[in-house]
Amino acid sequence: MITLDQVTKTFLTGDTVLEDVNLDIKPGEFVVVTGPSGSGKTTLLRLIYKDLDPTKGTITINGQDITKLSKKAIPQLRRHIGYAFQDFKIIPDRTVWENISLTLDILRIGDKAINDRVKHLLDLVGLPTKAHLFPGQLSGGELQRVSIARAIAHEPDILLADEPTGNLDQEATYKIAELLKQINSFGTTVILATHDPGVIKKINARCITLENGKIKNGSSNNQPSVSPKKDDKQKHTDKSTENKKDSQEKSKLKQDK
Amino acid sequence: MKVIKTTLRQIRRTPYQAISAIAVLTVTFFVGTIFALVAFGSQVILKHFETRPQVIAYLKDEVTPEILNPLKNQLESTNKTEEVRFVSKSEALAIYKESVGDDPLLLGTITDLSAVTADILPASLEISVTNPEYFPEIVEILKNSDLVDTNSRGEKDIDFPQDVVSELTAWTKGLRLGGLTLIIALLFSSILTITIIISMKIGHRRFEISTLKLLGANNSYVATPYILESILYSFTGALFGWLFSYIAFLYATPFLAPRLAGIITLPPSPLFMFEVLIGALLTALLLGLFSGSLAVGRFLSRR
Numbered sequence: 001m002i003t004l005d006q007v008t009k010t011f012l013t014g015d016t017v018l019e020d021v022n023l024d025i026k027p028g029e030f031v032v033v034t035g036p037s038g039s040g041k042t043t044l045l046r047l048i049y050k051d052l053d054p055t056k057g058t059i060t061i062n063g064q065d066i067t068k069l070s071k072k073a074i075p076q077l078r079r080h081i082g083y084a085f086q087d088f089k090i091i092p093d094r095t096v097w098e099n100i101s102l103t104l105d106i107l108r109i110g111d112k113a114i115n116d117r118v119k120h121l122l123d124l125v126g127l128p129t130k131a132h133l134f135p136g137q138l139s140g141g142e143l144q145r146v147s148i149a150r151a152i153a154h155e156p157d158i159l160l161a162d163e164p165t166g167n168l169d170q171e172a173t174y175k176i177a178e179l180l181k182q183i184n185s186f187g188t189t190v191i192l193a194t195h196d197p198g199v200i201k202k203i204n205a206r207c208i209t210l211e212n213g214k215i216k217n218g219s220s221n222n223q224p225s226v227s228p229k230k231d232d233k234q235k236h237t238d239k240s241t242e243n244k245k246d247s248q249e250k251s252k253l254k255q256d257k
Numbered sequence: 258m259k260v261i262k263t264t265l266r267q268i269r270r271t272p273y274q275a276i277s278a279i280a281v282l283t284v285t286f287f288v289g290t291i292f293a294l295v296a297f298g299s300q301v302i303l304k305h306f307e308t309r310p311q312v313i314a315y316l317k318d319e320v321t322p323e324i325l326n327p328l329k330n331q332l333e334s335t336n337k338t339e340e341v342r343f344v345s346k347s348e349a350l351a352i353y354k355e356s357v358g359d360d361p362l363l364l365g366t367i368t369d370l371s372a373v374t375a376d377i378l379p380a381s382l383e384i385s386v387t388n389p390e391y392f393p394e395i396v397e398i399l400k401n402s403d404l405v406d407t408n409s410r411g412e413k414d415i416d417f418p419q420d421v422v423s424e425l426t427a428w429t430k431g432l433r434l435g436g437l438t439l440i441i442a443l444l445f446s447s448i449l450t451i452t453i454i455i456s457m458k459i460g461h462r463r464f465e466i467s468t469l470k471l472l473g474a475n476n477s478y479v480a481t482p483y484i485l486e487s488i489l490y491s492f493t494g495a496l497f498g499w500l501f502s503y504i505a506f507l508y509a510t511p512f513l514a515p516r517l518a519g520i521i522t523l524p525p526s527p528l529f530m531f532e533v534l535i536g537a538l539l540t541a542l543l544l545g546l547f548s549g550s551l552a553v554g555r556f557l558s559r560r
Contacts, residue, residue, distance in 0.1 A: 051471065078473035089468045093270075105259060106474045150472070 001027040001189060002048060002158070007057035009043055009213075017043045019213040021057070025191065027157070030184045032200050033193045035210035041193035042086065044210065045160045048191070049083055050074050061158075079107060082151030082188075086162040088143045090135045096122070096146050097131040103153045121149040125179060141172030148179060158189045165199050177202040264485040267458065274454045275490065281450045282494020282544075283501070285443040286537055290502035292436035293533065298521055299429045305520045306425055312384040312392065314399045315414040317406045320380060328402050332384060335398070337391040342383045349378040379406060379414075392417055447494075448548045451487050455552035459483060466556060480553040487549030488542060495541035499534045 002025040009018040017040045025031050033041050046052045047059055050066050059066050066077060082103075090099050100121055104114045122128045125145040135143060144164050151159055161180060165173040177199050184190045184205075194200065200207055209216040268275045316325070322343050332341050344352070382405075386395055399405050400413045408414040459466065469479055507524050514523040525533075 049471075072475075075470070075473045075475040078471070083471065085471075089464075089471065091465050091468060102469070103472050106469070106472055106478055111259075154473075 001025055001029075001062060002191075003058075003060040004044075004047075005058045005060070007047065007054045007059060009040070009047060009052065010055045016055075017213050018047070018054075018210075021213075021215055023208065023215065025189060027189055028184070028187050030181070030190045030203065030205035031192070032203055032205050032207045033191060033210060034195055034200055034207055035216075036195060039210040040213045041195075041210055042162055045083070045162050045191065045193055048158075049081055049160060050077055075106075079154060080157050082154070082156035082159040084144070084148045084151040084159065084161040084164050086164075086166055088135075088147040090143055090146055090150075092135050095132050095134055096127060096138070099135070099146055100150045100153055103150055107154055117153060121153055124182070125149045126175065139172075141168045141175070144168060144172070144176060145179065148176070148183075152183055152188065156188065158191065159183055161190065161192045161194075163194055164192070165194060165196050170198070173199060174202060260481050260485065263482045264489065267482055267486055268489070271458065274457065278451055278454050278490040279493045279497070282447050282491055282541070283497040285440075285447045286495045286498025286541070287501045287505075288443055288498075289440050289540070290499050290533060290537055291505065292440055293536070294502065294506065294525070296429075296433050296436055298517075299425075299432050301521050302517070303425050303429050311386055312395055312399070312415065312417040314382045314384070314402075314405045315379040315416075316381055316404055318379070320404045325382065325404060328398075328404055329382070332395065332398060335391075335394065337386055337388070337394065339385040339387050340383075344381045344383055346376065346378050346380050349381065350374065353378060444544065447491075447544060448551070451490055451545070451548035452552045454490075455483050455487055455549055458486075459553060459556055476557040480550075480557060483553050484546060484549035487552065488545030491541035491545035491548070492538060495537040496534075499530075499537045503530055 002023070004021050004023040007018055007021040007023075008016065010016045017038075021040075021044070033044060035041055043052065047054055048061070048066075050069060054067060057067075061077070061080075069077060091102070094102075097118055100118050101114045104117060109117075118131070119128075122131055125148060127142060127145055127149070130138060130142060135146070138146065144166075148159075148161065148164060151161070159180075164176050164180070168176065173196065180190055180192060181203060192199075192203065192205075207217075322345075325343055329341050329343070332338055382399075384395055386392060396415055396417060399415050406414045466479055510524045517523060
């Protein structure tokens with residue numbers, strides 16, 4: 001279903017974030033992409049979503065080489081893919097209901113069908129009472145669930161989830177992990193980018209580890225090649241370093257755009 | 258329609274920008290409508306003067322239509338006349354009576370003088386030329402004719418309002434040119450105003466637009482509310498501008514109507530004003546479409 005063939009991504013700054021990546025993902029598969037911050041997880045997802053173009057190599061989705069897609073055809077591709085963004089990308093002056101219904105509205109689906117679908121999604125993500133609240137009135141975990149609900153609203157073939165548990169507490173993290181598993185059980189191909197070992201363990205799916213832009217392994221179970229076991233203090237230090245790296249990567253991505 | 262709802266919500270969120278856009282467009286359409294009506298009116302006035310007999314040669318008393326025929330043929334053979342018409346004494350009296358109405362003083366019925374009769378009015382030859390430039394040639398032919406009477410100064414009795422028509426033509430041209438320049442300047446400032454306001458809104462909502470595009474929205478989905486907003490501003494401006502200009506014309510009617518009696522009927526008929534409104538709305542549609550598209554154009558090219 002998704003094939004990356006010798007994919008390399010070098011930004012204008014000269015930084016190579018992905019190098020000769022080969023990857024095959026089957027329909028309905030759950031794939032966890034892991035690795036330290038700055039290893040290229042987000043870039044990999046953005047390449048699949050055609051938010052970025054590879055410097056070299058081809059990306060094929062359902063037999064179509066998306067690197068050759070015209071600008072006009074990009075919206076059509078994205079309508080088959082759901083994306084739960086790391087920073088949620090929830091529109092602040094629209095209610096939860098309006099945010100979730102956006103993807104359906106873009107597809108020009110009728111009001112009645114949208115109402116039914118949004119109601120169902122709110123139940124699925126556990127926010128049935130929050131429909132008319134604004135994003136500012138929700139917690140981080142709730143916002144992430146809204147983001148996931150919006151990503152799957154149009155029943156995409158593929159769901160890309162970028163660090164959906166990034167800044168959440170353990171309970172919220174597990175709820176999200178459960179939700180993703182549930183979505184996968186409906187037949188949606190899920191690609192989850194995370195560096196949270198707890199989530200990887202909970203999901204128990206094929207795990208791909210990226211390191212310095214290269215795939216280090218592609219195991220078929222929940223064993224990442226780098227499974228950091230550190231004490232809490234060390235984790236805290238790592239978190240700060242990761243945040244810094246994240247901002248560096250984001251600034252690189254912005255420059256490239 | 259959801260897109261209209263989205264557009265109205267966008268307008269509601271920035272009411273002052275909406276008010277300023279509508280105010281600028283109201284001024285544009287007010288001035289535009291006034292100038293369009295004045296240009297149309299001046300055209301009617303010019304037409305009125307052009308189609309009236311432009312050269313009138315008063316004839317000697319003994320001239321009959323038969324005697325006049327050679328002169329008539331000579332004038333017609335120049336191919337520079339539209340109409341050459343003989344007006345008899347009795348027709349002249351009828352025209353006189355029609356022009357003075359029931360005024361007994363002018364009809365001579367209450368004065369010591371006897372009532373105005375056909376005998377005291379001269380027969381005449383009324384000539385309309387196809388172009389005011391031909392006046393001198395036609396007048397020259399008439400001057401050389403023995404059938405044309407002479408006035409008290411011993412000159413051939415010929416009237417031709419060449420100066421009036423030329424002056425009017427110059428004024429009409431000037432008015433049209435000045436009006437057109439002003440309308441173009443106002444349209445330019447209106448386009449600029451709408452484009453800036455819509456661009457500001459787009460800039461303010463960049464996050465929303467980029468998110469929509471990431472969610473698979475195509476260009477038309479993103480652009481439509483902004484273009485509709487621009488059209489809505491133009492439409493509202495056109496409606497107000499038209500309304501104010503109509504009110505202005507109604508207000509000016511008591512002053513203009515007696516001066517333009519017989520040339521233009523004032524106030525303008527509701528049907529005519531409705532046609533003007535349709536014209537203004539069509540212009541507004543094009544203006545809004547152009548300005549809105551201009552504003553969103555550069556954002557559409559982005560992924």
